[in-house]
Amino acid sequence: MKFLAKAAAVLLVTVSLFGGSLFDNPYDGEKKSEYKYEGSSGAHYKYDLSDPSDRIEYSTDLDAQMNDKMSVSPNRDLDRQMGQFGGGIDPND
Template identity: 35%
Template sequence: MKKLLFISLFVLFIGSSAGYSQDITWNPIPIPGSSQSQEDDYSPYRQKQSTYKSSTGTQYQYDLNNPADRVKYNADPAAQLRDRLNTNPNVKIDQSVGQYGGGVKQD
């Protein structure tokens, strides 16, 4: 009797699990910088590049008061070079009031 009950439960389990099978699909994760189609411009892994605007109106690529932006700025030699070559007097005014931006954007 126990053997019959075990076999019937086993068959019932196998039969019920067969109805729940799903096809497994593989979706590759896009790698930044890799060649992707021009149509697929959206990527959940790509962050929008924002602009930090100070009270004097100067626009920066990074807000250096934000720790995450500070890390990105330290890894961006082009932004650091723009800051070294910058002649905008508003940058000093921004810094005197505690507004630190990095990667000055040229108008």
């Protein structure tokens, strides 16, 4: 139980430091898109894998996983080198 309390405290501090996400949301109120997150490289992703709930959704989204496996975008590697882990990359990026 103490472990969960410590983990929750660390998560709270992390969320407050990073504003809830390591990705910018370029569609903030402008339009709805399934690719809600943008990495520093400019690649768009459906999921922010630093968010536990997005990680769970991604684990059940076979299309998003296939997009990632088929992607040849160098932007994805750039984002990962910067510690940004998006899932379900936009195939048009």
